[in-house]
Structure formats: C-alpha cells, structure tokens
Amino acid sequence: MPSLPKRIDILEEGxxxxxxxxxxxxxxxxxxxxxxxxxxxxxKTIQIVSFxxxxxxxxxxxxxxxxxxxxxxxxxxxxxxxxxxxxxxxxRATGRFDLRGSYGxxxxxxxxxxxxxxxxxxxxxxxxxxxxxxxxxxxxxxRGGIMAAFGCNFEGDVPVTRVVEIVGMLLDTARENxxxxxxxxxxxxxxxxxxxxxxxxxxxxREKFSDIELSLHLHDTRGLxxxxxxxxxxxGVTHYDAAVAGLGGCPFAGxxxxxxxxxxxxLVFLCDExxxxxxxxxxxxxxxxxxxxxxxxxxxxxxxxxGGTLARMRAAQKTAAHA
Amino acid sequence: MPSLPKRIDILEEGxxxxxxxxxxxxxxxxxxxxxxxxxxxxxKTIQIVSFxxxxxxxxxxxxxxxxxxxxxxxxxxxxxxxxxxxxxxxxRATGRFDLRGSYGxxxxxxxxxxxxxxxxxxxxxxxxxxxxxxxxxxxxxxRGGIMAAFGCNFEGDVPVTRVVEIVGMLLDTARENxxxxxxxxxxxxxxxxxxxxxxxxxxxxREKFSDIELSLHLHDTRGLxxxxxxxxxxxGVTHYDAAVAGLGGCPFAGxxxxxxxxxxxxLVFLCDExxxxxxxxxxxxxxxxxxxxxxxxxxxxxxxxxGGTLARMRAAQKTAAHA
Numbered sequence: 293m294p295s296l297p298k299r300i301d302i303l304e305e306g307x308x309x310x311x312x313x314x315x316x317x318x319x320x321x322x323x324x325x326x327x328x329x330x331x332x333x334x335x336k337t338i339q340i341v342s343f344x345x346x347x348x349x350x351x352x353x354x355x356x357x358x359x360x361x362x363x364x365x366x367x368x369x370x371x372x373x374x375x376x377x378x379x380x381x382x383x384r385a386t387g388r389f390d391l392r393g394s395y396g397x398x399x400x401x402x403x404x405x406x407x408x409x410x411x412x413x414x415x416x417x418x419x420x421x422x423x424x425x426x427x428x429x430x431x432x433x434x435r436g437g438i439m440a441a442f443g444c445n446f447e448g449d450v451p452v453t454r455v456v457e458i459v460g461m462l463l464d465t466a467r468e469n470x471x472x473x474x475x476x477x478x479x480x481x482x483x484x485x486x487x488x489x490x491x492x493x494x495x496x497x498r499e500k501f502s503d504i505e506l507s508l509h510l511h512d513t514r515g516l517x518x519x520x521x522x523x524x525x526x527x528g529v530t531h532y533d534a535a536v537a538g539l540g541g542c543p544f545a546g547x548x549x550x551x552x553x554x555x556x557x558x559l560v561f562l563c564d565e566x567x568x569x570x571x572x573x574x575x576x577x578x579x580x581x582x583x584x585x586x587x588x589x590x591x592x593x594x595x596x597x598x599g600g601t602l603a604r605m606r607a608a609q610k611t612a613a614h615a
Numbered sequence: 616m617p618s619l620p621k622r623i624d625i626l627e628e629g630x631x632x633x634x635x636x637x638x639x640x641x642x643x644x645x646x647x648x649x650x651x652x653x654x655x656x657x658x659k660t661i662q663i664v665s666f667x668x669x670x671x672x673x674x675x676x677x678x679x680x681x682x683x684x685x686x687x688x689x690x691x692x693x694x695x696x697x698x699x700x701x702x703x704x705x706x707r708a709t710g711r712f713d714l715r716g717s718y719g720x721x722x723x724x725x726x727x728x729x730x731x732x733x734x735x736x737x738x739x740x741x742x743x744x745x746x747x748x749x750x751x752x753x754x755x756x757x758r759g760g761i762m763a764a765f766g767c768n769f770e771g772d773v774p775v776t777r778v779v780e781i782v783g784m785l786l787d788t789a790r791e792n793x794x795x796x797x798x799x800x801x802x803x804x805x806x807x808x809x810x811x812x813x814x815x816x817x818x819x820x821r822e823k824f825s826d827i828e829l830s831l832h833l834h835d836t837r838g839l840x841x842x843x844x845x846x847x848x849x850x851g852v853t854h855y856d857a858a859v860a861g862l863g864g865c866p867f868a869g870x871x872x873x874x875x876x877x878x879x880x881x882l883v884f885l886c887d888e889x890x891x892x893x894x895x896x897x898x899x900x901x902x903x904x905x906x907x908x909x910x911x912x913x914x915x916x917x918x919x920x921x922g923g924t925l926a927r928m929r930a931a932q933k934t935a936a937h938a
Contacts, residue, residue: 296811446932484925486888488619513918514923515878516841518839519810522845526810558837562842595835600837602807609770
C-alpha cells in the first residue's frame with residue numbers, strides 16, 4: 293500500500309488562470325462573485341488575478357477593480373501573479389495581497405529563451421536581482437520554480453538529471469541570498485508528465501536534496517492530470533496547484549489542446565476518498581465549479597461536478613435506511 | 616519505482632457501449648465505419664454490438680445488420696454482448712462472432728436484485744446452468760465477473776472481504792464445472808473506485824487467490840478512470856476494458872453523471888509513455904476517436920485526441936532539427 297500524506301495544501305489558481313484565458317468578456321462583478329465563493333470553501337490560498345499588460349491580456353485589465361471588490365475572508369491568503377517590477381507594484385498598491393516572492397528557471401533552454409528572452413544561465417543571474425529586490429521590499433521569498441520540468445514542446449523530453457541540476461541552481465541562489473525556501477515547485481507546464489515520470493523526477497530530486505519540500509503544478513493537457521497528482525500523493529508530495537472546474541483551458545477549443553491545471557474539486561474528491569485532508573468543503577467547491585461554468589458560459593472539464601460525490605451518495609443511503 | 620507490466624490486453628467496448636447509449640439515431644453504415652476503422656488500429660478484441668430487446672435499446676435494433684456489414688479483419692476477435700439465451704442465439708446466428716462465455720455476480724445484493732431479479736445466492740446457482748449451457752454449445756467460458764466490486768449506488772462502499780468472497784464463489788463454480796477461467800473481471804460499474812481501493816481490492820484478491828489473472832472495467836463517472844487504470848498497472852493488472860473516445864457516456868449530459876469506460880486512446884497514450892505495449896497504433900486510434908465524435912455529433916470525453924500525442928511532438932522536433 294502506498295504511504296499517502298495525511299494532508300495537502302492546495303494553491304487555487306482558477307480565477308487567475310481562467311479569467312486570463314477565457315475569451316470573455318466577463319464582468320468584474322462576476323469575477324468577484326467566484327472569488328468570494330471560493331473564499332468560503334476552506335481553500336486557504338487563492339491566486340485571484342495577474343497584473344500584466346492589459347493589451348496582451350485584456351481579461352486582466354480590471355485586476356485592480358477585482359482586488360478592490362472582493363470581500364477578504366479571514367484566514368484566506370489572496371495571491372496575485374506578476375511578471376515584472378511594474379506588475380508587482382500594481383499588486384502592492386492594491387493593499388489586498390499576501391505578497392510572496394518566487395523565482396524560477398525553465399528546464400528547457402528554448403522555453404526559457406522564448407518566455408523570458410534569457411538563457412538559463414542569464415535567468416540564474418537575474419534571480420539574484422529578483423531576490424534582492426524582494427528582500428528590499430520586505431516580501432518573503434518562499435518558492436523556487438522549475439518550468440517545463442517534465443518535458444517541453446520545443447525540446448522534447450527533459451532529462452531527470454537536468455531537473456536535479458536546476459533544483460541545485462535554485463537552492464544555490466537561495467543560500468547565497470540567505471533565503472530559506474518553503475518549497476520547490478516542479479511545473480508540468482506543457483503537459484508532458486506521466487505518473488511514472490512524476491515518481492522518477494521527484495525521487496531523483498529527493499535523493500539529492502532530501503530536506504526540500506516539493507509542489508506540483510500539473511497541466512491536464514493530455515488527460516493525465518489526476519493520475520499525475522495521484523502519483524505525487526503516493527510519494528508524499530504535499531503541495532499542489534489546482535484550478536476550480538479546470539479553469540484556464542478548455543478541451544473543446546478545437547485542436548489547440550489548451551488545458552488548465554488539474555481540476556481542484558476532482559483533486560479534493562480524490563483526497564477525500566483516500567483519507568487525505570485538504571481543509572476544503574467539497575460540496576461548496578462543486579458549487580463554485582458550477583458557478584464558474586455559468587460565468588464562462590460553456591462546459592468546463594472537471595468530472596465530479598457532473599458525476600456527484602460519493603459522500604452525498606452515502607448520506608442519501610443512510611437517510612433512506614432510517615426512513 | 617512501480618513494477619509495471621510489459622504489455623496489457625485491451626477489450627475495446629466503445630461501439631457496443633456507445634451505440635447503445637447515444638440518443639442517435641446513428642445509421643448502420645456509420646456504425647460499421649467506426650468498427651472497421653477500429654479493426655485497423657491493432658486492437659485485437661472489439662465488442663461491437665449487444666443483442667438485447669430493441670424496444671428497450673433501440674440503438675441496438677440493427678445489431679444483425681451491423682454484424683453482417685463489417686469487414687472482418689484478420690487477427691481481430693469480434694465480440695457481442697447478450698443477456699439471455701435469446702440474445703446469445705441471435706449473436707450465434709450471425710456467424711460473425713468469436714463467442715466467449717462469461718458469468719458473474721454483483722458484490723452488492725441490491726444491485727444484483729435490481730439488475731437480474733435474483734439474490735447473490737440465486738445468481739450463483741444460476742451460474743451453474745449458464746456454464747452448462749455454454750459447454751453444451753461448445754462455447755469456451757473464460758471470464759468470471761464481479762459487478763459493483765468497488766461500491767454501489769444502492770449499498771455504498773463494498774467491503775473488500777466481500778469481493779474476495781465472491782471471487783471464491785466464481786472460482787468454486789468454475790471448478791465444479793471443470794472450467795479454467797482466463798481471468799476474473801473486477802468492474803467498477805458505478806464509478807466508486809479510487810486508485811487506493813483498486814490496490815486494496817486487487818491486493819486482497821491476490822493474497823487469497825495468487826494464481827488468478829484479473830481484469831479491470833473502470834467507469835469514469837468521477838474523473839478517476841485513468842488514475843484507477845494507472846493504479847492497476849502499478850500492481851501489474853494486464854487486462855483492461857476501455858471505450859474509444861470514452862464512448863458510452865457523456866459528461867455533458869447534465870447532472871445525470873453518466874460516463875462510459877475509461878477512454879481507450881488515453882489509456883494507450885499512458886501505456887505508450889510508460890513503455891507498456893498495447894499493440895495499438897495510437898495515431899490510428901485517435902482518428903477513430905475523432906470519427907466517433909463526428910458520428911455521434913457532439914464532443915466525447917477523451918483528452919489525448921485534443922491534447923495531441925507526445926510521439927508526434929517528438930517527431931516534429933526531430934524533423935525541425937534536421938531541416
């Protein structure tokens with residue numbers, strides 16, 4: 293029998309992933325409606341918007357208004373994404389966010405260059421400056437990330453040894469800057485992971501760096517998202533990124549094959565049924581997933597919102613037995 | 616690292632599951648078109664129709680015409696489903712089928728009664744007659760099945776000990792009738808299994824009956840189909856039922872939560888990427904999945920037909936590198 297973790301932490305990224313991806317337009321009020329509903333499910337960490345160029349990402353042009361409009365729930369850490377200093381300043385100016393610093397490197401030289409216009413070595417050098425800036429601003433730096441850790445549309449399979457090497461680079465940068473990382477994120481950015489490669493990569497990283505916690509960011513491009521998350525659970529990974537209803541991509545978008553993160557409520561269902569705590573009320577989260585479908589106006593990928601939970605099924609049986 | 620099997624056998628049930636489930640109408644010619652396309656993918660065993668009451672299942676009223684119309688491919692075993700003697704005689708009369716006998720018991724008394732109007736004990740007694748009839752007709756009996764082996768919408772969770780007990784009943788009946796079963800099928804008829812319960816149930820069955828092969832029939836009602844198949848692979852299960860494109864159910868059918876078997880091409884993709892042979896040409900199978908969508912006229916659940924294979928991605932990279 294696998295040794296599953298007792299509990300996991302989920303970073304909910306649905307609002308940010310979804311509103312950025314959907315053609316829309318979606319009103320600011322409806323975005324706020326979903327975020328406030330998610331805040332009442334027990335999710336502790338919710339990434340709600342990104343502060344990016346509104347010309348490139350029109351769906352995030354109202355990021356400030358969304359941030360201003362939510363009813364902050366006690367115990368919920370609201371997060372934002374930014375890609376540069378300007379974006380960070382916009383996030384900070386709202387006063388709404390639990391600001392956390394992170395830095396990263398792609399495991400693929402080509403992907404690194406295409407996305408940041410820097411080589412891996414240049415990104416590592418730049419990460420020094422990024423950390424310095426966060427420290428000056430008093431923002432805790434808690435995460436190092438590896439993009440394309442399981443494969444890359446431009447370079448193909450990524451050798452496990454390279455991922456281990458890049459974890460080393462991230463940890464070197466942390467040490468040189470007196471930063472104690474909370475965890476290192478392994479991102480399957482383009483949907484190349486399989487349950488087997490999850491186990492191989494995580495196993496190899498841990499063999500070299502036994503004391504670092506890991507998180508998994510799993511895109512469901514090829515239908516293996518939940519199986520990959522299960523593989524992570526089997527080897528005790530305790531941090532997962534996820535998106536309510538699988539927001540952030542749509543399998544019905546023709547051959548584009550866009551797909552968002554693993555679906556939060558399907559992950560919570562899997563955990564509930566295997567005795568792993570998430571702190572999330574699955575019924576409330578399923579209502580959020582249905583709300584998300586209503587807001588975007590088309591079906592979203594998650595399964596349990598349609599299939600129905602087993603907890604409800606068991607409760608109905610109990611009621612029937614006592615009637 | 617898990618010890619995965621070197622190869623698995625897939626029983627393709629898409630045509631039978633799909634044409635029986637879809638509202639249709641679907642023309643006989645198009646049914647034949649899909650079956651002939653599937654026959655050219657490397658799939659060795661394809662269940663193409665069921666011989667059931669056409670008033671209850673109008674989509675199968677043309678079962679004889681479908682059977683007569685296909686171009687039987689060499690090396691492909693065509694299978695049919697029947698529920699009684701009359702259905703069996705209809706299948707036999709076509710001369711098209713590789714007739715195989717099977718018998719089964721549900722792990723839930725309520726489900727057994729609702730589906731067959733017999734108790735578990737009555738079904739066990741009846742199985743004697745079923746086997747006797749197959750033997751008289753010279754039809755090899757190769758499978759014992761357990762329906763609702765992981766849970767039941769009417770009774771809830773099924774104790775592992777009960778599944779082990781029912782495997783014993785099936786094997787007793789085989790022994791008493793001098794039948795050597797090829798395998799015992801564990802069916803997650805109503806989508807209650809999790810990767811963990813797959814491992815628990817299979818483990819418990821093997822502990823008691825070490826020499827019996829198992830097959831898994833996994834409905835994807837709650838999005839865990841592929842994860843459950845992976846759990847089966849991890850513990851070396853080598854027989855799987857599957858349905859091209861996830862035919863046989865539709866997550867977009869409102870709250871009914873109907874869902875077919877685990878999607879064949881997603882399962883083949885998972886196996887390809889983990890080095891497990893299936894004998895199936897994934898590209899050809901994906902074309903069948905797209906054909907199935909065209910035939911039914913709405914999106915079907917499978918993911919890899921939208922996401923695209925990694926083999927293609929790698930080939931494109933090689934071509935680009937040599938250009």
